[in-house]
Amino acid sequence: VKKVRTRHFQNAKANGIKITGLTSYDQLTAAIFDRAGIDFLLVGDSAGNNVFGFDTTLPVTVDQLIPLTRAVAGAVKRAFVVADMPFGSYETSPDEALHTAFRFMKETGAHAVKLEGGVRSSEQIRRIVSAGIPVMAHIGFTPQSEHQLGGHVIQGRGERIEQLVADAHAVEQAGAFAVVLEMVPAEAAKRVTAELGIPTISVGAGPHTDGQLLVWTDWAGLTTGRIPKFVKQYANLAQVLGDAAKVWTEDVASGVYPGPEHSYDD
Numbered sequence: 001v002k003k004v005r006t007r008h009f010q011n012a013k014a015n016g017i018k019i020t021g022l023t024s025y026d027q028l029t030a031a032i033f034d035r036a037g038i039d040f041l042l043v044g045d046s047a048g049n050n051v052f053g054f055d056t057t058l059p060v061t062v063d064q065l066i067p068l069t070r071a072v073a074g075a076v077k078r079a080f081v082v083a084d085m086p087f088g089s090y091e092t093s094p095d096e097a098l099h100t101a102f103r104f105m106k107e108t109g110a111h112a113v114k115l116e117g118g119v120r121s122s123e124q125i126r127r128i129v130s131a132g133i134p135v136m137a138h139i140g141f142t143p144q145s146e147h148q149l150g151g152h153v154i155q156g157r158g159e160r161i162e163q164l165v166a167d168a169h170a171v172e173q174a175g176a177f178a179v180v181l182e183m184v185p186a187e188a189a190k191r192v193t194a195e196l197g198i199p200t201i202s203v204g205a206g207p208h209t210d211g212q213l214l215v216w217t218d219w220a221g222l223t224t225g226r227i228p229k230f231v232k233q234y235a236n237l238a239q240v241l242g243d244a245a246k247v248w249t250e251d252v253a254s255g256v257y258p259g260p261e262h263s264y265d266d
């Protein structure tokens with residue numbers, strides 16, 4: 001199989017072929033999504049919610065994400081693996097950002113890093129790219145700044161589209177190879193996609209972008225509780241696993257499990 005490279009993202013945009021991405025936090029799902037032909041896997045700091053059980057992504061550390069990223073990178077044959085840089089690991093300076101990016105590249109086998117912020121993160125992006133590391137940018141709603149943004153609020157509505165467009169151009173200028181647009185109106189994402197030379201990846205940004213990305217646990221119906229409007233559930237894993245657990249409990253209680261076929265002879 002031919003590995004996905006940054007040029008695949010560029011070619012996809014040029015040829016109008018949609019790019020697909022899912023998050024992944026472990027080797028089992030990474031291998032499944034890789035075999036299914038998902039183009040890229042993001043080891044998101046959404047692991048904070050979906051693996052570690054935090055309420056936000058803010059507490060997530062580089063040391064927590066490194067083993068998850070190594071597991072995902074080690075499991076793929078084709079997919080492009082993107083390591084998410086957590087809150088507090090890149091904002092202080094371009095040097096800090098590059099230091100963190102080096103850790104992910106050297107310790108995990110990821111193929112690129114992602115960080116949040118447009119204009120405000122452009123010097124960080126420039127520095128990382130200058131060291132030969134591809135950067136996926138992330139603008140619109142940026143969960144690491146949810147307290148500043150006032151919660152999960154749609155970005156780039158009305159006149160605020162100008163800030164979104166400025167952020168998009170800033171990350172392209174800084175050398176990002178792609179940009180995630182999270183929770184922005186479809187029309188705003190359409191304009192950004194038309195204006196940029198680099199591909200745009202939608203997470204709740206409508207159909208006019210060059211690619212689509214979802215958090216796998218939301219997409220597969222493993223998340224219980226509130227999921228955002230933009231998520232379409234492609235499976236119901238919470239139901240499947242919950243039912244399996246109930247049946248197994250009953251089988252153990254009644255002695256149906258284990259049967260002779262699950263037991264060892266002398």
Ligand code: KIV
Pocket residue numbers: 023042043044045046047084138180182203213214215
């Ligand atoms: O951490 C994550 O899962 C993300 C995507 C939702 C963009 O950053």
Ligand code: NA
Pocket residue numbers: 044045046057084
């Ligand atoms: Na993230």
